[in-house]
């Protein structure tokens with residue numbers, strides 16, 4: 001198919017009609033016209049493509065598949081969400097497999113704001129797939145002149161890199177919102193990365209994956225940009241400003257999931273624990289800060 005040929009499915013028929021007419025999503029991507037080859041529909045029967053990218057919030061993936069999984073059984077599914085399912089405690093590829101056991105599944109993840117990709121700015125992402133032949137085929141089919149996909153067979157590592165960086169991005173935002181300074185943000189990013197590795201390696205990830213686009217790469221992007229919703233949410237937590245609760249902030253649920261996973265495995269993840277407690281309103285910011293700073297001095 002030509003670059004730009006795709007079917008965009010959304011659940012709301014009125015929104016599908018509006019997008020077809022206006023050829024722009026003025027709320028999410030203002031100023032970016034839909035490419036000519038994109039057809040928008042709310043009818044899953046019209047989704048006949050061989051490859052389907054699932055780009056909905058993590059906690060909505062199971063309900064979505066419960067409703068539409070049957071229609072997607074014979075397609076290759078590419079998960080695009082970043083997080084950990086709060087009930088199953090696994091990432092998006094695992095969730096898809098839990099519903100569609102024999103599905104051909106891959107993961108697309110890494111540092112990329114939708115807005116940048118939509119404007120055709122240069123971007124590099126990880127395409128993680130356990131099946132090497134399928135991974136190579138998807139890498140060719142989904143790369144574009146401005147979007148470079150790097151292949152990786154470590155699906156668990158890529159899932160965790162994308163999920164865990166959002167928790168640290170909230171923490172980084174808190175430092176900025178609370179006026180704790182750039183040095184504090186850098187410290188949280190580096191110590192947060194150590195926490196990401198600690199959990200990911202315990203769960204079977206390869207160290208190189210965490211050091212790549214889906215871990216460190218996405219951590220740098222998300223902790224350093226006001227475009228990130230996770231970072232902005234952290235800024236609001238740190239400053240006490242209001243935050244629109246309808247905004248997708250994947251790191252909030254992920255922090256809760258990761259705090260549980262870490263506790264069950266006896267892993268020390270103090271930054272994640274503090275983010276989870278702040279998100280749940282169990283602790284104040286001064287209490288969180290005091291607890292982090294009072295920890296015993298240790299090796300790096």
Ligand SMILES: NC(=O)C1=CN([C@@H]2O[C@H](COP(=O)(O)OP(=O)(O)OC[C@H]3O[C@@H](n4cnc5c(N)ncnc54)[C@H](OP(=O)(O)O)[C@@H]3O)[C@@H](O)[C@H]2O)C=CC1
Nearest residue numbers: 011012055056057058060064080081082112113114248250
């Ligand atoms: N935005 C970005 O730059 C990036 C996002 N991601 C990841 O992609 C995932 C989605 O994020 P994003 O698109 O930004 O989130 P948004 O909140 O902007 O959009 C979520 C979309 O999912 C739809 N949706 C939610 N629940 C369901 C459901 N049960 N069934 C069908 N559709 C549903 C929403 O539909 P409706 O409008 O009807 O509510 C909406 O279109 C997240 O995991 C995020 O981390 C990854 C990389 C970059």
Ligand SMILES: O=C(CO)COP(=O)(O)O
Nearest residue numbers: 110111112113228229230
């Ligand atoms: O994952 C992203 C960038 O890679 C998008 O970040 P936010 O979900 O924080 O906006």
